[in-house]
Amino acid sequence: MTEARIAAPVIGSAAGATSAQRREVFTPLDARRQTPLGTLRRRLRWPLGIYTTPVAVLIVWQVLSDAGVLGATYAPSPTSIARSAVQLWQQGVLGPDLAISLRRAGIGLAIGLTVGIVAGVLGGLLRSGEYVFNGLVQIMNTIPILAVLPLMIVWFGIGETTKVLLVSFGAGVPMYLNLFAAIRGVDQGLIEMARTTGAGRWRLVTRVLVPGALPGFLVGLRFSLAYSILGLVAAETVNADSGIGYLITQGQTYLQTDQVFVGLAVYSILGLLADQFVRVLERVLLRWRPSYEAL
Amino acid sequence: MSLTLTTPLHQQAGVVVEKVVRRFGERVVLDQLDLTIADEELVVLLGPSGCGKSTLLRLLAGLDRPDGGLIEVPVKRAIVFQAHRLLPWQRVLPNVTLGLHGSDAEPRARGALAEVGLSGREKAWPKELSGGEAQRVALARALVSDPELVLLDEPFAALDAVTRLRMHELVRALRSKHHAAMLLVTHDVDEAIALADRIDVMSDGRIGRSHVVELSPADREASVAREQLRAALLADLGLGTGTHHFTREFTHQTESTENP
Numbered sequence: 001m002t003e004a005r006i007a008a009p010v011i012g013s014a015a016g017a018t019s020a021q022r023r024e025v026f027t028p029l030d031a032r033r034q035t036p037l038g039t040l041r042r043r044l045r046w047p048l049g050i051y052t053t054p055v056a057v058l059i060v061w062q063v064l065s066d067a068g069v070l071g072a073t074y075a076p077s078p079t080s081i082a083r084s085a086v087q088l089w090q091q092g093v094l095g096p097d098l099a100i101s102l103r104r105a106g107i108g109l110a111i112g113l114t115v116g117i118v119a120g121v122l123g124g125l126l127r128s129g130e131y132v133f134n135g136l137v138q139i140m141n142t143i144p145i146l147a148v149l150p151l152m153i154v155w156f157g158i159g160e161t162t163k164v165l166l167v168s169f170g171a172g173v174p175m176y177l178n179l180f181a182a183i184r185g186v187d188q189g190l191i192e193m194a195r196t197t198g199a200g201r202w203r204l205v206t207r208v209l210v211p212g213a214l215p216g217f218l219v220g221l222r223f224s225l226a227y228s229i230l231g232l233v234a235a236e237t238v239n240a241d242s243g244i245g246y247l248i249t250q251g252q253t254y255l256q257t258d259q260v261f262v263g264l265a266v267y268s269i270l271g272l273l274a275d276q277f278v279r280v281l282e283r284v285l286l287r288w289r290p291s292y293e294a295l
Numbered sequence: 296m297s298l299t300l301t302t303p304l305h306q307q308a309g310v311v312v313e314k315v316v317r318r319f320g321e322r323v324v325l326d327q328l329d330l331t332i333a334d335e336e337l338v339v340l341l342g343p344s345g346c347g348k349s350t351l352l353r354l355l356a357g358l359d360r361p362d363g364g365l366i367e368v369p370v371k372r373a374i375v376f377q378a379h380r381l382l383p384w385q386r387v388l389p390n391v392t393l394g395l396h397g398s399d400a401e402p403r404a405r406g407a408l409a410e411v412g413l414s415g416r417e418k419a420w421p422k423e424l425s426g427g428e429a430q431r432v433a434l435a436r437a438l439v440s441d442p443e444l445v446l447l448d449e450p451f452a453a454l455d456a457v458t459r460l461r462m463h464e465l466v467r468a469l470r471s472k473h474h475a476a477m478l479l480v481t482h483d484v485d486e487a488i489a490l491a492d493r494i495d496v497m498s499d500g501r502i503g504r505s506h507v508v509e510l511s512p513a514d515r516e517a518s519v520a521r522e523q524l525r526a527a528l529l530a531d532l533g534l535g536t537g538t539h540h541f542t543r544e545f546t547h548q549t550e551s552t553e554n555p
Contacts, residue, residue, distance in 0.1 A: 193380040196356055196373065197394030198440060207393060211384040288384040290422040 076258050081265060084258035093247065098266060101232060101244040104160065105270070108167020109228050115168065116175030116224065123176065124183025124213065125205065137176045145170050145231050149238060163235035163243075170231030174223035182216020183209055215289070218282050225274035233267060309334045309369075309476040310355060310444060316363035317350055324350050326500035327364070332444075337470065337477040339487040342497035343532060348480045351497075352448050355478065369476075372444040373437035377452055379429035381421040381436075388417040391436045407439035408432070410472070411465060427458040431465070438473055447479040451486065463489045467512070484528045489515055496531040504531050 048055050058078050064070050065077030072080070088094040119137070122129030145166060152162040186209055194208045236245020244263045251259030310332035317325040324347040332338045340348045353359040354366055356374045381390050391404035408414060411431040421429060430450060437445055451459045463486065470477070481487055487494045494506045506524060514520055 189376070189378065189380050190382060192358055193374075193376065194382075194393060196358065197436060199394045203393065207385065207389075208382060211382070214384070288420050288422065290383075 073255065073257055076261060081258055081261045084256075085262045085265070088247075088259065088262060094262065094266075097243050097247050100242045101236065101266075104163050104235070104243065105167055105228060105232050108164045108231065109171050109224070110168075111164065112168030112171030112228060113175055113221075113224060116172035116220070117179060119172075120176040120179030120220075121183070123180045125209065130180070133176065134180065137173055140169070141173050141177060145227070146234050149234055153239065158239040163232070163240070166231040166235040167228045168231075170227035170229075171224040174227055175220045178216050178220025178223065179213065182213035182220070185216065186212035214285055218278055218285070221281070222275065222278045225278065226271060229267060229271055229274070309336065310478065311367040312351075312355070312364070313366075314364040315351075315354065315361045315366060317347070317354060317359070317361050324500055325354075325361070328501050330495065330502055332476045332478060334443075334476055335474050337479065337490060337492045339491035339494045340478060340480045340497060340502075341482065341484065341487050341494055341528060341532070343482060346497045347500055348497050349448055352446050352478065352480050355444070356446050369443035371440065371442045372446065373440055373442040374446040374448065375430075375433050375437045375450040377449045379421070379426075379433040381424075381429055381432055383421050385421075386417065387413070387419050387421070387424070387432055390421065390432060391439055393436065394440055404435070404439055407435040410438065410469060411435045427454055427462065430454060430462065434462075434465070434469075438469060441473070441475075443475055445473075445475050445477045447477065449481055450479075452481070452483070459486070466490055484525055484532070487528065488521060488524060494528065496528065498531070 046052060061070070061075070062078050065072075065075065065080075070077075076084075085094060119129070119133045123133040123137075124130075148169060149162075149166065152165060156162045156165065190208055190212065191204065194204050199207065233245055236243040237249055238245075240246040240249070244266050248260050248263035251257065251263065310330065312328060312330040314327045314329060315325050316323065316327060328351065330338075330351070340351065342348045350359070352374070354361055355368050356372065357368070358374075381387075382393070385393075387408065388401065388404055391407055392400045395403060405414070405417065408417060411434050413428060413431055413435065416424070416428065416432075421432075424432065430453075433450070451462045454462065467490065479486075479490060488508065488510075491508050494508060495502045496504045496506075506527065508515075508524065510518065510520055510524075
């Protein structure tokens with residue numbers, strides 16, 4: 001056999017001399033290794049995880065308050081907010097108000113999620129379901145909760161019904177929209193495959209469409225929980241004689257900024273808990289998903 | 296226009312395709328195409344990209360309906376796609392049992408996985424499988440229902456050369472156990488020669504030329520006849536070297552007639 005030499009093409013000969021010498025070397029990353037030590041080290045590097053920024057804000061806030069930069073009537077320090085929360089609890093105000101708010105949120109969520117999920121599944125699976133629900137929900141989606149409030153008061157008065165319905169309105173609409181999109185967005189190739197294996201309608205729904213729509217469902221749940229709290233705030237702030245929103249309006253009326261902040265803190269903790277709940281669900285339900293592990 | 300008949304029109308197993316037309320808009324993809332596949336025959340449909348071979352396969356699978364003509368296929372049929380199409384949210388075993396019913400579904404699926412050499416991987420998630428392993432699971436999923444017709448849509452095209460050769464061995468081994476008619480769609484001439492009982496070359500929306508391959512397994516890998524068959528197939532695909540009339544004598548052709 002004769003030897004054939006082919007000259008390698010020279011690309012950018014002038015710059016090539018330097019760029020050819022730049023090399024990259026890859027070795028195992030110690031921090032990435034799944035040893036207990038590595039995990040611990042990563043924990044220590046970011047001990048607070050996603051709470052890093054909220055905690056940092058609180059610390060800066062506390063320092064500024066102690067230094068007298070922030071006046072107590074404008075923004076009382078976090079420690080004094082905590083102190084008034086304890087006081088309010090001991091006075092027997094915060095506990096019952098929180099219970100009432102949680103009950104409203106719970107009932108409203110139950111109604112809103114049930115309606116949103118049932119309508120979303122019907123709309124996603126059936127053409128007729130799409131025609132029945134989609135237009136209506138799209139219209140409802142463009143109406144802000146705050147704009148519905150006056151109408152609700154006219155219709156249902158300022159009682160519990162209005163508040164619960166506002167919460168369910170906030171929860172139901174995003175759940176429907178996300179669930180509908182999630183079911184319609186399931187990989188067509190997988191649906192086709194399931195049909196060719198002889199899996200029936202029931203298996204197609206339970207093994208392909210429902211699990212395939214789960215990621216979208218969880219996005220919907222996240223929005224639902226957030227909007228339901230928004231609805232709760234709207235309902236309780238405008239007209240209420242009990243609940244966290246009432247606590248806030250009272251604080252505003254009597255210029256007790258502490259009390260206003262306690263109410264806001266409770267709302268934000270509710271939001272945080274809701275988010276954590278969905279995170280746990282995601283970790284359990286979406287184990288199959290190859291996800292991006294951030295740097 | 297298109298209706299599903301489960302009563303046998305021809306008292307014959309395998310596949311019967313008569314004067315099938317399929318058009319997308321103005322473009323006629325399948326033009327009065329005829330094709331028969333005998334029981335237990337492996338036919339390779341060879342053709343360049345976009346010649347309509349996948350369209351024909353989808354028609355045979357029942358995923359699409361013809362605009363004209365008639366297609367008769369066994370009810371028990373399975374398809375292996377180019378992508379593995381495993382459900383990412385199910386482990387390997389439930390992926391194989393997807394279309395199965397009854398209490399023996401799991402043992403049968405385990406058996407099918409053993410046949411494709413994946414015993415012990417039942418609990419793996421699809422994301423943990425290599426490309427070849429995933430495609431083997433797809434093959435097991437197709438074979439587990441004991442189909443009378445297996446449709447393979449370029450199932451090995453995305454695999455590397457070595458894995459592809461292993462898959463060819465696997466298909467040959469499986470054919471001796473499963474007595475099914477098979478249709479393999481590919482654009483790979485070597486794959487066609489390695490596996491086919493008959494190679495049909497598609498052109499202009501029809502089966503152009505047919506080559507019956509009666510080579511021994513060793514001859515399929517390296518022989519003069521193999522090279523001649525290869526040259527003939529390349530010529531049919533329009534890549535010929537002008538030796539068409541010469542090679543035709545050696546390709547054991549019995550029905551290399553142009554369709555009317």
